[in-house]
Structure formats: C-alpha cells, structure tokens
Amino acid sequence: MTDPASLLRARRADLAAQRVSLTAELAGIRAAKGESSADDEHDPEGSTLSSDWSRISGLEAGLSAQEAEVAGALDRVAAGTYGLCENCGRPIGAPRLEARPTAALCIECAS
Numbered sequence: 001m002t003d004p005a006s007l008l009r010a011r012r013a014d015l016a017a018q019r020v021s022l023t024a025e026l027a028g029i030r031a032a033k034g035e036s037s038a039d040d041e042h043d044p045e046g047s048t049l050s051s052d053w054s055r056i057s058g059l060e061a062g063l064s065a066q067e068a069e070v071a072g073a074l075d076r077v078a079a080g081t082y083g084l085c086e087n088c089g090r091p092i093g094a095p096r097l098e099a100r101p102t103a104a105l106c107i108e109c110a111s
C-alpha cells in the first residue's frame with residue numbers, strides 16, 4: 001500500500017492547485033459582476049454570472065471540506081493515530097483506507 005502521508009500530501013497539493021484556479025475564476029466573475037452591476041440587474045449576462053457564482057461557490061465549499069479532511073488525516077498521521085477509527089479506536093480496514101485515504105471512521109462506525 002502507498003505511504004498514506006505522501007498520498008495525503010499529494011492530494012493536498014492537488015486541492016491547493018484547484019483552489020488557485022477557483023480563486024482566479026471567482027476573481028474574474030467578481031470583476032465582471034462589478035462592471036455589469038452598473039447596468040440593469042435583469043440583464044441576461046448578470047444571471048449567467050450569478051449561476052457561475054453559485055456553481056463556483058459550491059465547488060469552493062466542496063474543496064474546503066476536502067481540504068479539512070486531508071488536513072485532519074495528516075494530523076492523525078503526525079499523531080500516530082492514522083488508520084485508527086476516531087470513534088471506536090479499532091483499525092480501519094486497508095481496503096477502506098485505499099478507497100478513502102481520509103477516512104476517520106471504520107466502516108462499522110461510518111455506516
């Protein structure tokens with residue numbers, strides 16, 4: 001099995017890269033919104049911007065949740081408790097960790 005810490009760090013780097021592009025996209029929308037807000041708010045471009053905005057806000061929220069999961073898993077690696085269920089303390093099965101490296105609960109506790 002791959003070393004979980006390097007796997008988690010790779011995932012964290014990947015999430016950070018996604019955040020950079022999301023932030024850039026948000027900044028672009030914000031700039032476009034600022035320009036169009038002087039106009040009629042019912043203009044069709046304005047609503048396109050709003051739906052882009054909510055789509056990207058949703059992605060951002062998902063990204064934050066994943067970042068928190070990865071950070072939590074790395075904390076557990078550092079504390080030496082990675083791979084142990086946070087609820088019952090028993091080892092989380094290797095197949096589950098391979099499928100979901102940030103899993104904090106064993107399959108019994110998670111279900």
Ligand SMILES: [Zn+2]
Nearest residue numbers: 085088106109
């Ligand atoms: Zn458990």
